[in-house]
Amino acid sequence: MIRVLLSLIWLVASAGLAAAQDLQTVLQTHAEEVASPSRGSVSVVLDDLADLGSPQVSVFLEQWADRNVWQNDETGLFYIGEEDGDEIALTDLDSGEETTAASDGYTQLRPNGGVRRVIGSALVQFQLTDPDPDRRRSALESIGRRADPSQLPLLEASLEGEADPAIRARKVQLITFLTARFGGNVADRVAAIESLSTDTSVEARGVLNQILSTSNDATQGEPNGNIARIRDPSSDPAAFYSELVEADLAPSLVTPGDIRAALEANIVNGRVGGVPTATLGTDAARAQAYAALAADGLAPPLVTQADLAETLSGFTFFEKYDEPDATITDAARKTLDAVETRVGVAQTVDLTLDGLSLASIYFLAAIGLAITFGQMGVINMAHGEFIMMGAYTGYVMQLVVPDYTVSLLIALPLAFAVTFGAGVAMERLVIRHLYHRPLETLLATFGISIALQQIAKNVFGTQARPLTSPDWLGGALVISDVIQISYIRIAIFILALVFLGLLLFILRRTRLGLEVRAVTQNPGMAASMGINPDRINMMTFGLGSGIAGVAGVGIGLYAQVTSEMGSNYIVQSFMTVVVGGVGSVFGTLAGAGLIGFLQKGIEWLNPSNTLAAQTYMILFIILFIQFRPKGIVAPKGRAAAD
Structure with a gap:
């Protein structure tokens, strides 16, 4: 592989030369320095190579630093070599011609670490003007x-x-x-x-x-140099005193262990410093004995707290900039403060985008539930499984249609059709018999959700299935080093806006929407006007389920597609609808925004514990409902009466 790469490099390098450049000749004039270089001698070789101006120089320096240069023991010529058993694949430095020879006739050049660093620095000079853009980028x-x-x-x-x-x-x-x-x-x-x-x-x-890097220092007079700030030793006297000890400006503190060792080392005839060893059972006695040893020069003096405080009071502790010029550091501090302000604003914008993205995901997951629960008052615990069905529909379409863009365009209406049909079947077979019986509805739909999860496991297995986004949704929109958002999240946000507009159009500009609103506000009066409430309930439930299926396709591009993915969104969906206001599309939008921004804000304050963020969010919502039980947008009609 290295031989092929070298051949290509030499071919490209040689194509730009008006006349052949003899790198080997230059190296032979410094053969001894090349074979056994030192940090002092290698600079002479590098200067002559720089004057040569040949593109091959850059290649040679790379291989020399990587210890891939070999010298013929007989002729003294240098080659790029790759050892293979008892043979070496050799490449001529000037022509790039490849040959093979026995390895016992060649010596591998092994420059030491210091020489390799010098070569690396020189290599940058050649790479900065190399015709190959990749080499310039590498430099x-x-x-x-x-x-x-x-x-x-x-x-x-x-x-x-x-x-x-x-x-x-x-x-x-x-x-x-x-x-x-x-x-x-x-x-x-x-x-x-x-x-x-x-x-x-x-x-x-x-x-x-x-x-703006600084170092700690202390002096007994006024500090000199470019001072960053004065430090207060009262914040941690022991630590500041240790700095003086390390700088040989104060005697070391004597620990209880040091006292014990000194006493044991100076026992003479059963006494230490004139104190009988039998009486050394108290701290006061040991201190007295140690003080006697210190007075006789047999131990370091004991530093009391009073001594420590007096010593510290005689010094000024400060941080000093490593940069001696105050003009430079003042400009750097002012600039860094301005940059940090910009970074703070950028982080706020980035956090806002994250919150908006999460809110759009919650809105997509909850908008179908806003219809079935908000408009109809049906507690559908299987709503998350309709999201899961939509995601699996997208996965199956990618198996059938390999073009991810085409399969995505087909999957969106197909997921709506599949989950619309499943929702209609569920309403006709189960829900219609349980209207105005919320507990039975909850238990029945919960059982259906478990059954749907098991069916998905039997069909697709327990492993997560990939719902791959098209290439044009790959990557992220990078506004700055701080602000960026993935294209998938942007697409989900746009999809949420489309659903918002579409749902508002259906509810406010179509006959179905008019009938849904009539049945929601007063089913008896709607029936007397010729509207069939059973049919409207069926269509409404199917519409909510179909929207959940399309949302599943969008969420599947962002999250893992598993049989249990719906359970990850059912709690947030109900919270979104309840907080926003049961029966209101704009309430669902407001609830999704509140929960999304709230969760991201709590995660930002406590980034290491996402579980705590979820807990705090739920507690906040419980408190919110206590003060506004009908949600942000109060419901009307039948939902309000309930």
């Missing part, structure tokens, strides 16, 4: 990981001939970062730092934080 990634002042002039020199807009923009960004940290004069550094005020990337903030 920029290397600079981004290990910034160094020596890289700044190399970047600036390579900028003029850069034709790729993306690579050029990255070079400009890195030049700004390096100038901010290592620029030659204060004005240039301040200008580079201030230009970062609109850059909210982690990398830019890292540069500013590196400029």
